[in-house]
Amino acid sequence: MSDDTPLPGIVITGASGRMGQMLVKLVAASDKARLVGAVERAGHPWIGQDIGTAMGGAALGVTVTDDALDAFAKAQAVIDFTAPAASVEFAALAAQARAVHVIGTTGLEDEHLAAFRAAARHAVIVRAGNMSLGVNLLTRLTRKVAEALDADWDIEIVEAHHRMKVDAPSGTALMLGEAAAEGRGIDLASHRDSGRDGITGARKRGDIGFSAIRGGDVVGEHDVIFAADGERIVLRHLATDRAIFARGALKAALWGQDRKPGEYDMMDVLGL
Numbered sequence: 001m002s003d004d005t006p007l008p009g010i011v012i013t014g015a016s017g018r019m020g021q022m023l024v025k026l027v028a029a030s031d032k033a034r035l036v037g038a039v040e041r042a043g044h045p046w047i048g049q050d051i052g053t054a055m056g057g058a059a060l061g062v063t064v065t066d067d068a069l070d071a072f073a074k075a076q077a078v079i080d081f082t083a084p085a086a087s088v089e090f091a092a093l094a095a096q097a098r099a100v101h102v103i104g105t106t107g108l109e110d111e112h113l114a115a116f117r118a119a120a121r122h123a124v125i126v127r128a129g130n131m132s133l134g135v136n137l138l139t140r141l142t143r144k145v146a147e148a149l150d151a152d153w154d155i156e157i158v159e160a161h162h163r164m165k166v167d168a169p170s171g172t173a174l175m176l177g178e179a180a181a182e183g184r185g186i187d188l189a190s191h192r193d194s195g196r197d198g199i200t201g202a203r204k205r206g207d208i209g210f211s212a213i214r215g216g217d218v219v220g221e222h223d224v225i226f227a228a229d230g231e232r233i234v235l236r237h238l239a240t241d242r243a244i245f246a247r248g249a250l251k252a253a254l255w256g257q258d259r260k261p262g263e264y265d266m267m268d269v270l271g272l
């Protein structure tokens, strides 16, 4: 007997971006979901074109639009790797359309998080600063190691990304920092040390330090360093292909179907 339930329809926002194009290709090729929309900002040169041909490939039968609500109304999920203000706007529209909203956007401030919280009263939001299996596992390991070590072990997080990245520290570095702080039983906000420059004074015991490298086409590299007198532990994740983030996001969009409204993360999706 065949199952006639249609596959979940997915809209990609920021469809011309690095992650947007990766997601368009992944969803269009998937046998678990359908690509039903591609959204870009008003005035973008791709508006009105088929997303496949705009990307330089075969037509995919989906026209790029700037009417997000109209696109979301035809979808079961929205995958959104754009910019903080855009993701806030999309969260309200996805909630209105009752579509699952998967948010990969980073560089978020408290005001953006509050807007997501409000939208999640009406719809499912799955958000993570990193959607890859490897980084989410690293996050768990970081928490575990931080739990086992006291403040004689200085925690430093070093990240490297491509020259076009606009936010620092990366969303992943902050995720790792939160996990380290949780493991140690402290609050990250009052122990965060990012942006050292000049005569900074000696390192403050118990702080969690962040350093960011930007250059070339680095997809994403994260080290969590636990440094004590005479020894160091380094936990490392290297991303060499953005497909890892796209695969995680699609998994989240499918996982979110039929869940209760609320905020979820990749730990929920991956069962970690």
Ligand SMILES: NC(=O)C1=CN([C@@H]2O[C@H](COP(=O)(O)OP(=O)(O)OC[C@H]3O[C@@H](n4cnc5c(N)ncnc54)[C@H](OP(=O)(O)O)[C@@H]3O)[C@@H](O)[C@H]2O)C=CC1
Pocket: 013, 014, 015, 016, 017, 018, 019, 020, 039, 040, 041, 042, 044, 081, 082, 083, 085, 086, 103, 104, 105, 106, 107, 128, 129, 130, 131, 132, 171, 245
């Ligand atoms: N959570 C994760 O696993 C990952 C998260 N990211 C995060 O995803 C985000 C995007 O990264 P990346 O793809 O490299 O960035 P890009 O700059 O390549 O892409 C962002 C896209 O979003 C579009 N956009 C911005 N504002 C709007 C809007 N209001 N309406 C519609 N489209 C809009 C941009 O259009 P325009 O060019 O016209 O501004 C652009 O096409 C970043 O925050 C990054 O840190 C990235 C990888 C993995």
Ligand SMILES: O=C(O)C1=N[C@H](C(=O)O)C[C@H](O)C1
Pocket: 106, 129, 130, 161, 162, 165, 169, 170, 171, 172, 173, 219, 220, 221
């Ligand atoms: O901007 C990127 O490229 C990435 N952003 C995310 C982050 O800020 O951590 C995830 C990944 O590292 C790539």
